[in-house]
Every structure is written in C-alpha cells, then in structure tokens.
Amino acid sequence: MTTWNAEELARIAEPEMFDLSAQLEDGTMPKTVGIWAVAVDGRLFVRSYTGLAGKWYAPALASLQGRVSAGGVTKDVRFERITDEAINALIDAEYLRKYTPSPYAPEMGQEPVRSNTLEVIPLD
Numbered sequence: 001m002t003t004w005n006a007e008e009l010a011r012i013a014e015p016e017m018f019d020l021s022a023q024l025e026d027g028t029m030p031k032t033v034g035i036w037a038v039a040v041d042g043r044l045f046v047r048s049y050t051g052l053a054g055k056w057y058a059p060a061l062a063s064l065q066g067r068v069s070a071g072g073v074t075k076d077v078r079f080e081r082i083t084d085e086a087i088n089a090l091i092d093a094e095y096l097r098k099y100t101p102s103p104y105a106p107e108m109g110q111e112p113v114r115s116n117t118l119e120v121i122p123l124d
Contacts, residue, residue: 002122004042011071013039016099018070020046020120022060022079029067030059036108037068037120038094044068045082045091047108048116060118068120075122082117091117 004012012018019032033056037046048057060066060079067076082088092109099105107113 002124004039004044004122006042008073008075008122009039009042009044011073012068012075013037013044013070015070018068020056020060021067022056023063023065023067024059025062030055032067032069036095036099038091038098040087040090040094044120045094046118046120047091047095047113048118049104049108049113051112051116054116057116066120076124077120077122079118080121082119088114088117 016036017034018037020035021029021032023029035046035056037044048054050057052058064079065077066079067074069075082091092114095108096105099108
C-alpha cells in the first residue's frame with residue numbers, strides 16, 4: 001500500500017480544509033468541495049457530515065477514486081472505508097482537537113457522521 005510522504009501529508013492535513021473531488025462513473029472529476037480532514041499515525045481521513053446527501057460522498061463510495069489538494073500538493077487518491085473501532089476513536093479525538101471550537105467538532109465523532117469515515121490513500 002502506498003503511504004503519505006510526511007511533508008505532503010502535513011501540507012494537506014494542516015490547513016482547516018482541503019479540496020476533494022470524487023471520480024464520477026464516467027471517469028470525470030467534478031468541481032472540488034472543501035472538506036475537513038485529519039491525519040492520524042501518518043494516515044489521512046475524511047468524514048461526510050451529511051452522509052450520502054453530501055455531493056462528494058456517494059461518488060467516492062461508488063468509484064473509490066478521487067483527488068485531493070491543499071498546501072500546494074495535489075494527489076490522485078483512492079478511498080477506503082474505515083470501520084475499525086480503535087482507529088475511529090483516534091480519528092474522533094483528532095477531529096475534536098483540530099476543529100474545536102467549531103460547534104460541529106463534537107458531531108464529527110458521533111453517529112451517524114462517524115460511520116462515514118474514509119481513509120484517503122495516495123496512488124503514487
């Protein structure tokens with residue numbers, strides 16, 4: 001499995017938001033959406049606050065392919081669902097740490113949002 005270069009991961013995960021596009025069925029990448037993301041143990045994770053109603057989440061689940069960009073780094077990526085309780089607990093804590101005092105921060109670690117966790121894995 002390809003892993004993040006530490007410098008690239010920091011540049012992508014450090015800003016409050018990064019740009020994410022999920023590949024559509026026809027192979028195109030639609031307009032990007034700004035999204036919160038957290039890094040845990042050298043890995044990058046995103047959660048869809050609105051689940052399948054989010055314009056990026058359903059295509060991401062269908063194609064498992066996309067692109068992310070922030071801090072001058074743009075990467076083609078694949079998405080993988082995360083259901084492991086131990087890693088989800090670490091992701092919960094990192095969302096709370098990074099995004100407090102936003103009123104949405106606590107909800108990012110609760111159901112149903114928690115079930116919408118994807119790992120973002122670089123393709124190269």
